[in-house]
Amino acid sequence: xxxxxxxxxxxxxxxxxxxxxxxxxxxxxxxxxxxxxxxxxxxxxxxxxxxxxxxxxxxxxxxxx
Amino acid sequence: xxxxxxxxxxxxxxxxxxxxxxxxxxxxxxxxxxxxxxxxxxxxxxxxxxxxxxxxxxxxxxxxxxxxxxxxxxxxxxxxxxxxxxxxxxxxxxxxxxxxxxxxxxxxxxxxxxxxxxxxxxxxxxxxxxxxxxxxxxxxxxxxxxxxxxxxxxxxxxxxxxxxxxxxxxxxxxxxxxxxxxxxxxxxxxxxxxxxxxxxxxxxxxxxxxxxxxxxxxxxxxxxxxxxxxxxxxxxxxxxxxxxxxxxxxxxxxxxxxxxxxxxxxxxxxxx
Numbered sequence: 562x563x564x565x566x567x568x569x570x571x572x573x574x575x576x577x578x579x580x581x582x583x584x585x586x587x588x589x590x591x592x593x594x595x596x597x598x599x600x601x602x603x604x605x606x607x608x609x610x611x612x613x614x615x616x617x618x619x620x621x622x623x624x625x626x
Numbered sequence: 627x628x629x630x631x632x633x634x635x636x637x638x639x640x641x642x643x644x645x646x647x648x649x650x651x652x653x654x655x656x657x658x659x660x661x662x663x664x665x666x667x668x669x670x671x672x673x674x675x676x677x678x679x680x681x682x683x684x685x686x687x688x689x690x691x692x693x694x695x696x697x698x699x700x701x702x703x704x705x706x707x708x709x710x711x712x713x714x715x716x717x718x719x720x721x722x723x724x725x726x727x728x729x730x731x732x733x734x735x736x737x738x739x740x741x742x743x744x745x746x747x748x749x750x751x752x753x754x755x756x757x758x759x760x761x762x763x764x765x766x767x768x769x770x771x772x773x774x775x776x777x778x779x780x781x782x783x784x785x786x787x788x789x790x791x792x793x794x795x796x797x798x799x800x801x802x803x804x805x806x807x808x809x810x811x812x813x814x815x816x817x818x819x820x821x822x823x824x825x826x827x828x829x830x831x832x833x834x835x836x837x838x839x840x841x842x843x844x845x846x847x848x849x850x851x852x853x854x855x856x857x858x859x860x861x862x863x864x865x866x867x868x869x870x871x872x873x874x875x876x877x878x879x880x881x882x883x884x885x886x887x888x889x890x891x892x893x894x895x896x897x898x
Contacts, residue, residue, distance in 0.1 A: 594720075626699065626845065
């Protein structure tokens with residue numbers, strides 16, 4: 562299935578969940594927040610399986626004023 | 627100094643410092659330390675999935691010492707600001723940092739000036755207050771806009787001294803003073819924090835002398851030639867300004883009044 566992760570198109574196996582994507586990018590779930598189709602996903606729902614056309618945003622804190 | 631009280635927080639330093647634009651995380655750490663601040667702002671941005679250096683800003687902030695205040699910088703619509711605020715809260719909850727329910731709200735109107743969008747700011751304040759946030763809202767120095775934002779339930783109103791990062795200081799002290807007057811009418815402890823445009827230590831002192839409860843700045847420290855020294859100067863300035871405000875300064879007079887007595891004078895006074 563094709564999904565977008567942080568604005569970039571990605572081809573992933575059907576049924577990939579959010580946990581797997583974080584792991585694939587070596588990201589610590591505690592240091593990022595996740596949005597699926599413009600809605601916040603809490604960490605207890607990181608087992609949500611993604612679908613064709615889904616848009617995922619994975620965001621940490623960065624420096625800012 | 628009395629602590630700065632915002633929502634349930636008692637903050638020991640009225641100086642809030644941003645974590646952006648430093649030449650390195652190490653310099654950022656030293657500058658924050660020199661500033662004596664307790665609250666630091668951070669932004670929320672996409673993780674770089676390629677070329678990840680593996681360093682997180684959280685690795686460089688001692689969370690036993692600092693309280694994180696996430697911002698919604700770079701948001702030009704209320705909807706985006708609300709999304710970012712929710713993401714920031716989720717991140718804070720994961721860190722168990724005490725600030726989990728607060729946000730520095732910015733809804734910008736224009737890329738060039740980064741001036742706030744008054745309508746978007748108001749909408750986002752209302753919505754975020756409903757979501758249980760303590761909203762610290764960045765706004766212009768227009769006293770009416772400031773009042774509306776307070777009425778919408780903001781925990782603190784943060785009028786800009788001048789455009790973000792411009793270093794122009796407090797361009798309209800009258801308006802800041804009018805903001806303070808309207809926001810603190812019948813509510814002397816309502817926190818008002820001057821945010822944006824602070825360029826140097828005297829700007830911080832001026833803000834405090836006008837009666838602000840705190841000052842928020844980032845570029846003025848991060849882009850100074852010596853950020854750590856400037857941060858130290860800002861720390862002194864915030865105290866100097868607060869003491870000066872509390873001391874009841876002398877009035878400005880048109881003419882001179884001598885500091886030494888005229889009685890017993892031995893010199894010739896012209897005209898006498």
